């Protein structure tokens with residue numbers, strides 16, 4: 001999908017798309033490295049959008065690893081299914097997808113990569129998504145997401161940062177990726193053995 005088409009989706013679905021342009025290859029690479037995608041057996045991506053992170057995940061993941069993408073926007077999901085035919089995408093909100101049923105015959109996720117626009121979400125949705133997703137991250141598994149420089153100081157960005165620290169104590173922040181519009185950085189947290 002072109003940058004112009006992405007921007008059109010942003011105009012129609014401002015709060016859920018939450019970005020004026022897809023993430024850059026440099027940010028995608030930082031996300032995939034920070035999350036440790038190459039060693040994962042089962043990868044979950046939240047909000048794959050036009051596939052900026054999906055492409056980097058596909059290139060880094062092991063041949064026998066499994067992937068699931070959860071995307072709320074049907075236009076994006078249709079294009080993802082055409083472009084990445086060997087990968088599985090479900091149209092759903094990450095806050096409501098039934099992971100327990102999906103995981104009945106599969107191992108828990110050991111990597112979660114999120115492209116969700118957390119800063120644009122109300123705190124109830126931020127909390128709802130983390131509560132629905134994190135119980136399905138295996139002990140020692142990693143959760144990577146990003147924030148735009150400056151936007152992380154807005155109320156929604158600060159709330160999300162606090163929430164993330166509460167759910168994944170010890171969450172780390174990467175160096176800034178300047179080659180992205182706007183510049184961004186990655187948060188990566190690991191689930192401790194004792195956390196639910």
Ligand SMILES: C[S@@+](CC[C@H](N)C(=O)[O-])C[C@H]1O[C@@H](n2cnc3c(N)ncnc32)[C@H](O)[C@@H]1O
Nearest residue numbers: 016019022023047048049052072073093094115
């Ligand atoms: C900022 S865009 C990021 C797209 C892509 N990952 C990238 O970095 O270029 C956010 C994406 O999250 C999706 N999204 C928003 N809310 C969602 C939700 N509750 N559950 C699943 N996907 C959601 C949007 O439709 C959009 O594709």
